Amino acid sequence: MIMTEPVSREASKPPDEPAQDSPAAPVPPEEMELVRRARKGDLSAYDDLVRRYQERIYATVYHMTSNHEDANDLAQEAFIKAYQALRTFKGGSSFYTWIYRIAVNKTINFLKQRKNKAQMSLDDLDFNAEHDPDLVALISEKTPRREAGLAELQEKLNEAMQKLSEPHRLVVTLHDVQGLSHEEIAKIMECNIGTVRSRLHYARQQLQAYLSDYLK
Amino acid sequence: MSMSQDTENFEQLRRLLAVKRHEQPPPRYFNDFSHHVIQRIKAGQRRTEGSFLDRLFDEAPWLQRVWGAFESQPILAGVCGVAVCGLLIGGVLFSDRAEVSPIVLVPGMETASTDQAQVTMAENPLFAKPVAVEPSSTSPISTARTDEMLLGDFAKLKAQPASFNFPGGN
Numbered sequence: 001m002i003m004t005e006p007v008s009r010e011a012s013k014p015p016d017e018p019a020q021d022s023p024a025a026p027v028p029p030e031e032m033e034l035v036r037r038a039r040k041g042d043l044s045a046y047d048d049l050v051r052r053y054q055e056r057i058y059a060t061v062y063h064m065t066s067n068h069e070d071a072n073d074l075a076q077e078a079f080i081k082a083y084q085a086l087r088t089f090k091g092g093s094s095f096y097t098w099i100y101r102i103a104v105n106k107t108i109n110f111l112k113q114r115k116n117k118a119q120m121s122l123d124d125l126d127f128n129a130e131h132d133p134d135l136v137a138l139i140s141e142k143t144p145r146r147e148a149g150l151a152e153l154q155e156k157l158n159e160a161m162q163k164l165s166e167p168h169r170l171v172v173t174l175h176d177v178q179g180l181s182h183e184e185i186a187k188i189m190e191c192n193i194g195t196v197r198s199r200l201h202y203a204r205q206q207l208q209a210y211l212s213d214y215l216k
Numbered sequence: 217m218s219m220s221q222d223t224e225n226f227e228q229l230r231r232l233l234a235v236k237r238h239e240q241p242p243p244r245y246f247n248d249f250s251h252h253v254i255q256r257i258k259a260g261q262r263r264t265e266g267s268f269l270d271r272l273f274d275e276a277p278w279l280q281r282v283w284g285a286f287e288s289q290p291i292l293a294g295v296c297g298v299a300v301c302g303l304l305i306g307g308v309l310f311s312d313r314a315e316v317s318p319i320v321l322v323p324g325m326e327t328a329s330t331d332q333a334q335v336t337m338a339e340n341p342l343f344a345k346p347v348a349v350e351p352s353s354t355s356p357i358s359t360a361r362t363d364e365m366l367l368g369d370f371a372k373l374k375a376q377p378a379s380f381n382f383p384g385g386n
Contacts, residue, residue, distance in 0.1 A: 043254050050250035058249070063236055072241075079253045080260065122239065129238035134231035154235050161236075176229075177236045204226050207233075215228045 035095055039086045046086075050079050053096060056178065057103045063173040064107045064166070066158040067121045074110055078103035093187065100188045108166045120158055125150055138214070153214065160210035168203035175200055 031052070037045035057078060062071035082089075082099050089098055129135060129150055138153075161169055170189065174180045175196075182200075186193045208215060273280040286293040 043257065046257075047250050047254050050253050051246075054246055054249045058241065058246075062239070062241070068241060076249070076253050076256060080256055083253075083257050084260075123241050125235070125238045126240045129235065132234055132238065134234045135238075138228070138231050150235065153232070154239065157232060157235050172233070173236075176233045204229055208226070208229055211229070211232060214232060 031095060032091070035086070035089065035091070038083065039089070046083055049095065053099055054079075057099060060100070060173060060178065061103055061107050062123065063161070063177055064104075064111065064169055066162055067119070068123055069121055070110070074107050075103065078106050081106065097184075097187050101190070104170060104188060108170070111166050120155070120162070122154060122158060125154060156211060156214065160207050163210055164203055164206055168199050168206065171196060171199045172203045172207065176204075 031049070034045045034049050038049060054075070058071055058075040061074045061078070062068065065071050065074070078099065082102050085102070089095070135150065135153075161172070164172065167189070171185060174185045174188065175182070180188075182193045182196045185196045189196065273283070286296070
């Protein structure tokens with residue numbers, strides 16, 4: 001079976017993900033200055049760098065673990081490790097790609113070492129979820145279980161995500177949840193774009209099967 | 217499954233995945249996030265600095281006992297500090313005195329003054345007394361003038377250009 005990419009990036013790009021936040025965007029000079037200062041031990045500069053990327057790094061780790069406490073620890077550890085390894089950062093990629101890679105590797109190692117399936121500790125849905133047109137339509141029209149609320153949908157979705165292997169979960173997280181392009185994901189995962197596409201297609205098929213009751 | 221159905225189903229899945237984008241950590245969680253990271257970095261740096269003492273104590277356990285004694289009895293630390301300072305000052309003073317005293321090269325000159333030291337070179341048996349050496353059967357070159365060569369004629373020595381004439385040579 002030839003795996004093709006059925007959904008373009010534009011179709012799957014989350015509307016709330018600004019394009020200038022992508023890792024492939026040119027590195028702002030002020031960010032390079034922050035990196036240079038942090039490399040010399042300036043913790044206030046590194047504090048600025050952490051504030052820039054903390055939400056996206058946390059979100060990635062959280063979607064991979066479905067556990068707030070684990071995501072908190074792993075995201076913090078990723079930033080700490082990045083600070084310790086800052087001298088090895090040559091600037092060949094953007095700092096964003098670099099810190100992303102550290103966080104992803106740390107999370108995958110953590111998940112591999114975690115023998116037992118951890119209890120999920122999900123974050124609350126924000127207020128806007130109830131008004132998201134996609135979700136409203138999905139609950140009121142498409143879902144056979146019309147009584148299913150957002151909380152149940154959230155739990156089922158996270159359970160299905162946890163059934164995926166780590167690389168497939170990561171691709172879905174980065175592309176369908178966080179809106180990164182195939183090229184950006186390939187850089188972060190250090191693989192080629194074809195691998196990203198095939199993993200994404202397979203992961204979607206898997207998720208579709210797990211969530212078939214909610215997608216009919 | 218046709219491509220259009222596949223795309224449509226993935227579109228529904230994409231809508232469902234929108235739930236994930238609405239998951240948010242507790243309010244004000246990110247206000248303190250970077251602060252926690254920086255605190256952990258600082259704590260790690262302190263641990264690294266402390267680990268030097270730990271390694272030192274592992275190498276020399278007696279040092280740890282001494283350190284413990286100093287911590288429990290500050291007066292002991294003060295006494296040791298004064299003693300170390302006293303030794304240091306004493307050592308400095310002693311070394312200054314040692315530098316003033318003349319360097320004794322020859323035994324028997326301990327009490328000689330500087331003037332005496334200038335004239336005793338000739339009186340020293342090593343330098344002044346002529347050495348009587350009889351010609352040796354195995355050494356045809358006489359060594360009778362060795363003492364003069366060493367001391368008496370030393371100032372008369374001059375460097376002279378060497379010239380070699382080889383008979384019949386070119």
